[in-house]
Amino acid sequence: MSEGTIAWLLVSSALVLFMTPGLALFYGGMVRSKNVLNMLMKNFFTISIVTVVWTLVGYTLAFGTDIGGIIGGFDFLGLRGVEGDALLFMVFQMMFAIITPALISGAVAERMKFSAWVLFTTLWALLVYPVVAHWGFAADGWLFAWGVRDFAGGLVVHINAGIAALALVFALGPRKGFGAEVMRPHSLPLTLLGTGILWFGWFGFNAGSALAADGIAINAFVTTQIAASVAALGWVVAEWLRNGKPTTLGAASGAVAGLVAITPGAGFVSPLSAMAIGLIAGFVCFWAVSLKFRFGYDDSLDVVGVHLAGGIVGSVLLGVFAQSSINAFVPDGLLFGGAGFFLKQVAAVAVVIVFTFVATYLLARIVKAITGLRVDDNQETEGLDISLHEERGYVLAE
Amino acid sequence: MSEGTIAWLLVSSALVLFMTPGLALFYGGMVRSKNVLNMLMKNFFTISIVTVVWTLVGYTLAFGTDIGGIIGGFDFLGLRGVEGDALLFMVFQMMFAIITPALISGAVAERMKFSAWVLFTTLWALLVYPVVAHWGFAADGWLFAWGVRDFAGGLVVHINAGIAALALVFALGPRKGFGAEVMRPHSLPLTLLGTGILWFGWFGFNAGSALAADGIAINAFVTTQIAASVAALGWVVAEWLRNGKPTTLGAASGAVAGLVAITPGAGFVSPLSAMAIGLIAGFVCFWAVSLKFRFGYDDSLDVVGVHLAGGIVGSVLLGVFAQSSINAFVPDGLLFGGAGFFLKQVAAVAVVIVFTFVATYLLARIVKAITGLRVDDNQETEGLDISLHEERGYVLAE
Amino acid sequence: MSEGTIAWLLVSSALVLFMTPGLALFYGGMVRSKNVLNMLMKNFFTISIVTVVWTLVGYTLAFGTDIGGIIGGFDFLGLRGVEGDALLFMVFQMMFAIITPALISGAVAERMKFSAWVLFTTLWALLVYPVVAHWGFAADGWLFAWGVRDFAGGLVVHINAGIAALALVFALGPRKGFGAEVMRPHSLPLTLLGTGILWFGWFGFNAGSALAADGIAINAFVTTQIAASVAALGWVVAEWLRNGKPTTLGAASGAVAGLVAITPGAGFVSPLSAMAIGLIAGFVCFWAVSLKFRFGYDDSLDVVGVHLAGGIVGSVLLGVFAQSSINAFVPDGLLFGGAGFFLKQVAAVAVVIVFTFVATYLLARIVKAITGLRVDDNQETEGLDISLHEERGYVLAE
Amino acid sequence: MKLVIAYIKPFKLDQVKDELRSQGVAGMSVSEIRGFGRQLGQTEVYRGAEYRVEFVPKIRIEVVVDDDAVDRVVASVEAAARTGEIGDGKIVVVPIDQVVRIRTGERGAEAL
Amino acid sequence: MKLVIAYIKPFKLDQVKDELRSQGVAGMSVSEIRGFGRQLGQTEVYRGAEYRVEFVPKIRIEVVVDDDAVDRVVASVEAAARTGEIGDGKIVVVPIDQVVRIRTGERGAEAL
Amino acid sequence: MKLVIAYIKPFKLDQVKDELRSQGVAGMSVSEIRGFGRQLGQTEVYRGAEYRVEFVPKIRIEVVVDDDAVDRVVASVEAAARTGEIGDGKIVVVPIDQVVRIRTGERGAEAL
Ligand SMILES: Nc1ncnc2c1ncn2[C@@H]1O[C@H](COP(=O)(O)OP(=O)(O)O)[C@@H](O)[C@H]1O
Ligand SMILES: Nc1ncnc2c1ncn2[C@@H]1O[C@H](COP(=O)(O)OP(=O)(O)O)[C@@H](O)[C@H]1O
C-alpha cells in the first residue's frame, strides 16, 4: 500500500474505534439516569472483549483461508503471520467486529445482567459475527462470491446486529413498566454528542471501506454525508407532521438511520441516489420504531427499528441504485437495468436474518442457562448502576 | 491528487464536519438548561439543510463557471459532472457552508422559532453564503481576482456569519430579561467539550485549506495551534486583570477568538506572527463582547463579539503580517513592505460587512413575514425545549 | 517526507492535541462538582502555556543541537529556521510537551491554586520536560545514545509526569477529608467520554510516533488497541474478584493504564506481547492505586497509580518483549535473548524518577514561596469553581 | 407566628416573589418538588406513543410571617399564583411556636 | 386539618402513591432529600477503600388531609412504605390552620 | 413533640450535623433550597457585567425532637450555624401531633 493509503486506513481505523464510545454516549443518554453507567460500561467492555476474541480467533475465522464459502480456516490464529498491510486490514476489520455487538446492547438496555452481557458478547463475537463477515466480506465467502455486495456492512454489521437484537429481546422480555410508563432519555445532550461522534466516525467506516484513498473513498464519503443529512430531515419532517413537534431525538435517530442505510452502498451509488436512499430510510425507520409498541417487544433504544430496518432499506436499495459506472466492482441495480443483482441482495438479507436470528436465540438460551439473562426486579427498580456496579452516574450535590 | 493529499482532505472534511456538533455543544452549554435541546437541534438541523442546499444548488453557485466575478453558473447543478477530486473539493467546501450559518445560531439563542430558523438557514445558505464564497474563494470571484486573500474563511465564514448574526439580532430583538437578569451558561463542561472539538476540527479547517498535504498545510497547522493558545492566554489575562478572576468561559472564548483570527492567514503568516495575531485577537474580542451591553443588542452567545470582531482582526492583520516567502500565493503585508494588499484586505472586510448585513436583514424580514421570528412570551419563559420540541434536556431524577 | 506521511503526522498531531481536552474531561468527571471547572481550566490553560513555552524555548532545549547529551542548544530559539518537515516534527512534539504537565494536574486536584498551577506549569515545561525529552527522544540525548528506547513516551511522558505528580503531592499535602470522606466522581459519563477521546487520540500518540505511515505505525496502532483492551479487562476482573463489582471507573482506569504501558513499546513489540503487557499493567495499576491509602499521600485522581506505575511497567517490559525483527531500531529484549537492553531500561527508569522527583520538588518549593500552593480552607470547602473562577459547573434549575 | 407553605406553578415564582416583596415580606425559602393533584399529571408523547406522567414539576415556597400578616400574605400568593387553570396549587398555613434568627439570636417577631 | 409528612425509601414511592390514591387522597407533593437516622448511613467502596456515607437518599412526601382522614392516611403510608428493615423512615403529623386552593379561592376541606 | 426546621448556609451543614449528633439527635432530613432574605442575594459578574442574583443556595434541615429536647436542639443549631454574617438563616419550631416509625409502628417519643 502507498503511504497515503496507509495513512487513510490508520485514520479510518481510529475513527471506527471512536464510534463505539460514541455509541456508548448515544445509548447512555437515552436510558434513565440510574442505568447510564451500565449502558456505557457494556459498550466499553465490548471493545475489550472483542479485541481479544478477534485477535486470537475471530479474524482467522472471518478472513482465514476459506472453507467451503462458509468460514475461514485457522491459518491466522493469534495473528500468526499477519503483518504489514494485512495487519492494517486486520485492525480495520477489528473495529467493525467491535461495534457490531455493541450495537445490540441498546436493545437490551436497563435490564440485562452485566455478566450475561460479557458471556453473550464473547460467544457472539466468536460464533456469529465472523461467520457473517466471512460470507459478506471475504473474497471467497459464499454471499460475496455469489455476487452479493455489501460495501461497508449493511448485512454484516447492521442487519446482523439488528436481528440479533430482536432475538435477544425475545429471550429477555420487556423492562418493567414497558408501554405503561414513559421512559425518557435522561440526557439528550449526551445522545446528541454521541450522534456527532458516530457521524464523524462513520466517515472512516464507509469511506475507509474503499481500502484506499481514492475516488471510491471520496464517493463513499459524499454519499455518507448526504444520506445522513437527508434521513434526519425525513425523520424530523415525518414526526413534525404526525406528532406536531420536531424533536432532537428524531433528528439524532434519523441521522443514524441514514448512516445505516447508506452503509451497504456508500461506494456503489451516486450522491443523488444517496439522497433518495436517505429520504426513504428516514421515513421507513421513523415508522419502524413504532412497531415495538404495536407488537409489544421492548427494543429499548430502537436497535431493531433503526439498524435492522435501516440495514434492510440500504441493502435492498443498493440493488436498485447500484451503478457499475461509479464502481466497477458492483453490477448495475434495478434502476440501471440489473434485476439479477437486486434479487440477490434481497435473498442475502433474508439469509442473514434467518441465520443470525436462530444462532443468536440459541446463544441467548445458553447464556440464560449459565448466568441468567436479567437482573432481579429490585435491581431493575433501583437501577443497574448501583445494583451491579455500586456507582452513581451523577453526584451533583455533595 | 496524490493518495496522501486525498487522505488528508478526506480527514480534513471529516474534521470540519465534526466542528458543527462541537459548535452545538459549545453553544448548548452556554444557554440556560431549558433551551439546550433547541440550541443543539438548530445546529444539527443546519447540517441537514445545508447539505441538501449545497448539493443541489449551493456548490454550483459558489464554484460553477464564473459570471462576472459575482456568482457561479449552473453547470454543477445537482453535482452534474462533479467527480473524483472535484467531488472531494465539493464536500470539503460543503462543510464550510454548513458551519457558517450554524455559527449564526448562537446570536439568536433562546428566542428564535425553530421553523423560522429552518426557513432562514435555507434561504441564507442559498442566497448569501454562495455569493460571498464565490467572491472570496473562487479563482474568478471578484475579491479573489482583485487580490484579496482569505486562506480558510475569515471573510467568507467568520465575518460573514458574525455580521449576519448582528443583522438577525436587530430583526429579532433581545431576550426577555436581557441586561437585567444574569443568564448563566447551564453547563460549562459542555461548552469546554465543544471548545475541544472545535479546536481539534479547526486543524482540518485551516490546514485542510492548503488543499494538499504539504508545507503550507504544516504552516497553517502550526499557526492555528499558536494563535488559539495565545488568544486564550490573552483573554484570560485581560479578564483576570479587569474582573479579578480568570474564567473557563474566558479561556474557551479566547481560544475560539484566536482560531477565528488566524483563519484568514493560517497559511500566509509565520508562527511568530500568529502569536501576535492571537494576542491581539484575545484582547480585542474580550473587549468586543462587552459592546452588546453598551449598545443593548442581545448577541446572546457572543457571535458578533467573537466571530465578527475576530474575523476583522484576522483579515486586517493578514494585510499586516502576510509573507510571500511563506506562501507565494499571497503578497507581502504592511510589515513586509506591502501597503496595497493591506488596503485591499480592509476594503474586502467592509464590502462583506455591508453586503451580508443588508442581505441578511432583508431575508430576516421575509422570514418574519412568513413564519414570524420569535416564540411567544410564555414559550420563552417555559423554555424552547418543552414548548417547541416537547423534550427536556435532562431528566436526572425519575 | 511523502504526502502520505505528512498527512499522517498532521492527523496524529491533531489527535494528540485532542487528548488534552479528553484528559480534562477524564479528570473533570472524577472531581466533585464544585471543582469541575477548575479541573477543566487547568488542563485547557496548560495547552496555552506550553504552546508558548515550547514555541519560544522548549523545542530548542529539547531538540536543538546537543550539548553533552544533556540538553539542546539555542539554535531553534523562537523556531528560527524551523520549516517544512522540521516544523511538522516540532508541532507533533509540542503536543507531547502539552499533555505531560496536563497529566500532573489530576494528582493535585481540588486544592491547588490556579495561579500556582500557572507558574508551576510554566517552569516545569521550561526546565524539566525539555531535559527529559532530550535524553529520551533526541538522537544525541544520553539515554537514547546509550541505547535506551522509548517509542512514544513511557519515560518522557508517563514516568516523568507520574513522578512529578508524586513530588507535587508531597509539597502540597492531602485534601481536607482525604481518607475519611468518600470523594466520588461527580460525573462518570464525563470520565468515560474522556476515556474515549484519550483512546482515540492515543492512536496518534503511539502510531504517529513512527514518524511515517508505514509498517511500524501499523504495528504501533495494533499493539495500542490490544494493550488498552486487555488492561481494562484485567483491571475489571481484578476488582470484580476483589471487591465484588466491576466498575466503569475501573474499566476507564484500566484502559488508560494499558495505553500508558504500551506507549514505550508500541512500535517495538508484537501484538501478542502487547496482550501480555496490557494484562500485567491492568493488574499492577489496579494494585498501585490502592497504595495512596496505605501510605497516605493524596494522589487525587491516581496519576501516580496509573501513569507512574503504568509507565514503569511498560518501560521495563519493553526490555523483556522488544523484538528487533519488529523494528530494527530496538535490540532484542530479555525474552528474545537480550539482557543488556533490559538492564538499560531499568536504569533509565530509575534515572528519570530521581531526576524529575528532585527537580519537581524544588520547583514546587519555589512556586510555594512565590504564590503559595494551596487555596485556603474555606475556598476548598466552597469549591474552587466559585472561589477561584466565580463560575458554577452546572446551573440546572434557574 | 405562622409558616405559610405554597405549592405553585414554576413559572409563577417570579410574580409571587415580587408580590411578596412588595408586601414587605422579608424572606422566603424555595424548593423544587413534584406535585400530584387534581391536575392528574400531563400527557406526554415519546417516540410517537402517548403516556400519562403523574407527577408535574411544582415549586414549594415557605414563608414565616407574623400573625397579623398571614391573611395579607395568603391573599398575595393567591393573587399572584392564580392562572385559573387546574394545577394552580394550594396554600397551607401552619402554626409555629418559635422563630430564631441565627445570626443575632433574636426570637419571635424580631427574628423575621 | 393536618399536614402529613413522610420520609420514605425512594423505591417505595410508587407503592405509597398508589395506596394513597386508592384511599381517595386527592393530591400530594414530593421532594428528594437526604436522610440521616438510625440507619447511620451506608458503607460504600470506592477505589477499593471503604467509606461510611452518612446521608442516604430518601423521599419526602407531604399530604394535606382532612382531620377524619388522618389515621387512614398514616396507616396507608405505614403499610405501603414498610420493608421491615432499618431506614424505613418516619411519618409526622402537623396540625394546620388553613388550606387554600389557589385556583378557586376555596378554603378548608373544600380546598383539598 | 416538635419539628425543628432550620435554613442554614450550605457549608455549615457538616458542623450542624456533628453538633446535633453529639446532642444525641437520632435523625434528620436535609434538602437543598434557594433562599431569599435580608441578605438580598449576591452580586455576580458574568461576561464583565454585574448582576444581582436574588436567590442564594441554602440548606434546609428538619429534625423531629421530643419536647424537652427542643431548646437544646435549637441552641445547638444556632451555635453551629452562626457565622455572624448576614445570611446565617432562621430556625422555626413547629408543634406536631404525632410521629410514627414506619419500620416498627411505634408512635410518639418511642418513634424518634
Ligand atoms: N392534598 C395535598 N397535599 C399536598 N400537596 C397537594 C395536595 N393537593 C395538591 N397539592 C399540590 O398542589 C399542586 C396542584 O394541585 P392540583 O390539585 O393539581 O391543582 P388545583 O388546586 O388547581 O386543583 C399539586 O401538584 C401538589 O403539588
Ligand atoms: N428525628 C428525625 N427528624 C427528621 N427526620 C428523621 C428523623 N429520624 C429519621 N428521619 C428520617 O427518616 C429516615 C429513616 O430513619 P431511620 O432512623 O434510618 O430509620 P428507622 O425509622 O427505620 O429507624 C432518615 O433517613 C431521615 O430522613
Ligand SMILES: Nc1ncnc2c1ncn2[C@@H]1O[C@H](COP(=O)(O)OP(=O)(O)O)[C@@H](O)[C@H]1O
Ligand atoms: N420569613 C422567612 N421565611 C422563610 N425563610 C426565610 C425567611 N427569612 C429568611 N429565610 C431563610 O433564611 C435565609 C437567610 O435569611 P437572611 O435574612 O438572609 O439572613 P439573616 O437571618 O442572617 O438576616 C434565607 O435565605 C431564607 O432561606
